[in-house]
């Protein structure tokens with residue numbers, strides 16, 4: 107399979123180049139040239155298949171031209187080491203829990219798949235790959251944990267000093283091995299700028315093989331379609347139409363759901379649910395797409411004013427805005443609505459995190475006006491990961507899962523770094 111750039115559909119590359127480069131040279135996002143459709147016999151029996159078996163099939167039809175069956179199996183087995191249970195919260199409303207991975211957020215799926223695929227693609231080369239990531243929290247922890255111990259790859263994480271929650275920071279500063287954390291004296295945008303400058307520096311790129319593992323990389327994006335197949339296969343077969351509500355920031359997760367639909371999964375409709383960073387819901391309601399600066403909210407992993415996967419949403423509908431608007435409805439919610447949803451659902455016996463709460467709201471509002479549907483909202487993080495907000499909303503303690511609590515016992519190791527490209531470059535040049 108070849109991949110095209112959303113900025114220039116005639117620019118085609120192979121899988122290896124798409125994954126190792128991440129972003130196309132014209133700054134477009136890579137997209138599969140053709141999207142295969144799964145046969146009806148798969149959908150007739152997928153409710154009896156395991157998550158892994160569904161994974162072999164779906165990843166198989168997508169990647170069979172580039173990878174062997176055993177490589178596909180190895181990748182899926184490495185990725186799907188934790189479950190994604192579907193939990194009924196109220197009638198026709200299901201939570202798809204995507205937080206059972208090592209860092210308790212759905213980004214673990216993409217990060218694990220990406221690390222495995224990258225290590226396979228570079229296995230033949232003897233050059234070490236350096237993955238540079240700027241993070242404001244969740245990405246750093248998922249990427250660090252996904253790449254931990256992967257041979258031939260060294261991960262360098264840049265994070266803004268004092269601007270990342272303690273729990274998030276401990277998840278990427280205590281690991282050691284092939285993971286190094288640079289504590290930058292600046293804000294998140296400074297970290298991102300240092301990384302961008304490194305990718306553009308010709309001297310550095312002659313000496314080192316630098317790559318990125320952020321959410322626009324196809325290797326992080328594509329595997330996210332797997333849990334849509336799995337969730338759908340576990341819904342009751344009652345003749346109701348199916349809608350998915352996706353709490354969104356950069357819109358990679360939603361775009362992966364649409365990919366599953368294009369592969370034949372009979373999802374009827376999507377809801378793009380956001381916090382006050384509502385560029386996409388406003389576009390879906392008919393406005394022009396206008397990036398803005400991000401506003402801070404209680405669902406901070408979705409505080410994105412210029413969603414990076416937006417071109418991918420358009421590309422999935424052949425750049426026809428009206429088809430996108432017909433298939434996806436937008437909804438956005440304030441912090442106080444989010445907190446009220448956490449409180450309401452807690453009374454039903456279920457604890458939402460602030461991101462899942464936004465997805466829940468989008469779903470129940472849609473169901474009010476659309477009888478004959480059942481729906482799934484994506485619960486993208488464990489409530490313990492955002493315990494400040496959840497505990498304040500509920501007035502009670504959230505119990506941290508053991509694997510999260512374990513990070514707090516590790517020893518934090520960081521390299522302090524000024525917000526200065528020459529210092530960063532010097533550090534990279536000093537690497538073996």
Ligand SMILES: *Cc1c(COP(=O)(O)O)cnc(C)c1O
Pocket residue numbers: 211212213244321353354355356357358359360407408461486487
């Ligand atoms: C990253 C993230 C999101 C947003 O996902 P996108 O694919 O960027 O839309 C939502 N919830 C949580 C908890 C996240 O970490």
